[in-house]
Amino acid sequence: MTTTLENLLKLSDFAWQRLRARVQGLTDEEYFWEPFDGCWSIRKTGAGFVQDSSDIPPEPSPFTTLAWRISHIVDILQEDRTATWFGHEADPADGQPPVPGSAAEALTALDHSYDVWRRRLAALSQEDLDRRMGQIAGPWANDDGTAFALHILDELIHHGAEVGTVRDFYRGTHPEDPFDEALAGELTPAAHPTLVADAAAAQRWDVIPRLAELGFGLDEMTTNGFTAAHLAAGNGALETVRFLVEHGADLAIADPRFNADVLGWAYWFKRADVIAYLEAQGTKAR
Known part of the structure; x- marks a missing residue:
């Protein structure tokens, strides 16, 4: 008790x-x-x-x-x-x-x-x-x-x-757009390593491939402990999930809040198309 x-x-x-x-x-x-x-x-x-x-x-x-x-x-x-x-x-x-x-x-x-x-x-x-x-x-x-x-x-x-x-x-x-600043070369991966995760948190799916090309890491976490793959899977952003998988994102990382991997997030938010895609890639539930 x-x-x-x-x-x-x-x-x-x-x-x-x-x-x-x-x-x-x-x-x-x-x-x-x-x-x-x-x-x-x-x-x-x-x-x-x-x-x-x-x-x-x-x-x-x-x-x-x-x-x-x-x-x-x-x-x-x-x-x-x-x-x-x-x-x-x-x-x-x-x-x-x-x-x-x-x-x-x-x-x-x-x-x-x-x-x-x-x-x-x-x-x-x-x-x-x-x-x-x-x-x-x-x-x-x-x-x-x-x-x-x-x-x-x-x-x-x-x-x-x-x-x-x-x-x-x-x-x-005081509007600022750190993603546009990064794309313009004003922010570096060393100084702002979490920018891909932050873009996913902001649901700016369009900038994630471009940030990846500039060397920003795919497996970094937001301050809440979520990777871009967690957030894309949970939001049902299948094309972003596909991009992250194809570029080597680690799908086994468990977030510290819910202790769930990327497939776990897809299951929790009932994202059937993301679940089907991940399982077709051989991803297993924890």
Whole structure:
């Protein structure tokens, strides 16, 4: 029987992996991007960076930048209360949550904060989860540890979703086409090895043969762990599957999320024509 703690850890890891994939490739320009006046962000001061804040937040709430949102997630996960409200001591080696001054620093801080939170969560007993938090939790003194763990996970999930939405908003207002850049010779396979997989993720089937001619690898994975062959099979893009097979793509690679090979994806998405083609090539189901 799955325990409460095991379910909390599974949910936490799922939310974290989704967020971490969504912030891959974050740049400083995007990190600090303010789409209009009145945004809350982080500001450089003589002592470093600080978050915009107010004791009584304005209504409606200001739009917050990626810098503000990611710093907020770091703070939520790493602050001492994710240990002390469960009745544990915070390890001094965990440090205090920073306000990262660049995109690179933000990703490092985000990784560390999640490591801190997950270790603290994994260390809890059922007694910790069942016990009322008491005076240390102020107005939430009568809530138990499970309620507090769910609160932290809610913060991770909803702020993580906001981060993804702002990245979509930024991309929509700053259109770029890395595939056209690669075809023009401005991007190299060494600098952007996953471009064929990324093209499949974008369902740009037309550019995959041309990228392959330029030396971009066929078996590289997207940040989610999917090869171009997985995505082509799952989408029923038979001509792309055919091209990848004819050019030596590895069909036996299992993706890390579903542990399925390319034929497994075709079966899951019920792509009968892709299944028939792959099996005619001698591909066997795992």
